[in-house]
């Protein structure tokens with residue numbers, strides 16, 4: 224299979240980074256002093272996750288040139304007053320790497336300078352030539368803070384095309400979340416098994432396996448629903464990230480009966496790839512520019528499972544332009560049967576919205 228070595232490395236890196244995030248999220252949720260405005264645990268986990276993925280990929284694929292386009296950089300950590308947090312992150316990463324494989328001798332511990340360097344390996348610009356890894360070390364930061372969904376999202380671009388994607392979703396139940404409209408994770412039963420690892424390589428389909436377990440992977444497929452009345456749709460939990468009103472107007476036009484399933488992060492793409500819902504609608508507020516690390520891994524996980532991912536105008540997403548996606552209005556996902564109907568509903572709803580705005 225093509226990209227076998229890269230896939231092994233990516234799964235290992237994303238799983239280990241997810242373990243680091245789980246540890247931080249647990250401490251964050253248990254902490255009595257936690258306040259909503261305290262973003263430092265998130266920062267620790269974002270940087271730590273990015274360092275772990277960067278180090279693991281370089282170690283496992285040492286014979287290849289390495290380019291990484293990632294969300295975080297070390298600029299803030301190099302400022303005065305950051306020494307404490309820098310030391311916390313370094314300890315967290317060292318502990319995570321030391322526990323990776325108890326049978327293997329532990330590499331010598333990283334210094335704070337090693338950690339900063341590992342984070343800054345992610346400053347590549349990407350583009351149409353060569354290979355670039357693309358990483359969102361924690362996608363769905365807001366969900367992470369709430370104790371809800373988030374994902375470690377890692378993809379590989381080759382000559383501007385996505386060829387591999389891995390999504391580690393520590394809080395996503397292994398069983399379907401179809402019908403879980405607006406249910407937060409704290410209300411789900413504690414016996415529900417959580418933690419999914421989705422992965423796909425170009426031309427080989429999409430697979431899911433439990434995170435942190437050796438259980439065999441299963442091949443997954445998007446929903447085969449053909450009648451939009453039977454479809455349900457995903458959108459961001461955060462209204463600031465996507466226009467919920469526009470999505471609801473599109474869903475009405477299509478005749479969708481179920482209320483939206485609102486969850487954070489690229490866990491939406493993972494859930495779609497196994498058919499938990501049939502449609503994903505994402506319409507950022509005007510002026511927002513989508514970044515590639517928010518969609519690279521999710522896009523291949525869905526397309527290899529039989530889905531279609533386009534912008535609101537029906538064009539495939541172009542990941543070859545650097546860090547940003549150059550988009551018409553939004554991102555939509557559906558199966559082949561629903562996509563033509565969805566595109567029409569999107570066009571009509573946007574036209575109506577524009578007409579209303581111009582008559583004000």
Ligand SMILES: Nc1ncnc2c1ncn2[C@@H]1O[C@H](COP(=O)(O)O)[C@@H](OP(=O)(O)O)[C@H]1O
Pocket residue numbers: 294359361362363364365366459460461463464465486487488489507508511514517
């Ligand atoms: N105003 C905005 N509009 C659209 N997306 C936004 C946004 N502000 C932040 N985002 C992006 O939305 C991502 C989360 O998506 P979702 O809403 O599906 O959970 C964030 O990823 P991070 O959490 O990695 O920063 C961030 O990149």
Ligand SMILES: [Mg+2]
Pocket residue numbers: 359361362363516517
């Ligand atoms: Mg993100």
Ligand SMILES: [Mg+2]
Pocket residue numbers: 294359360361362363364
């Ligand atoms: Mg992020």
Ligand SMILES: [Mg+2]
Pocket residue numbers: 294364
């Ligand atoms: Mg962010």
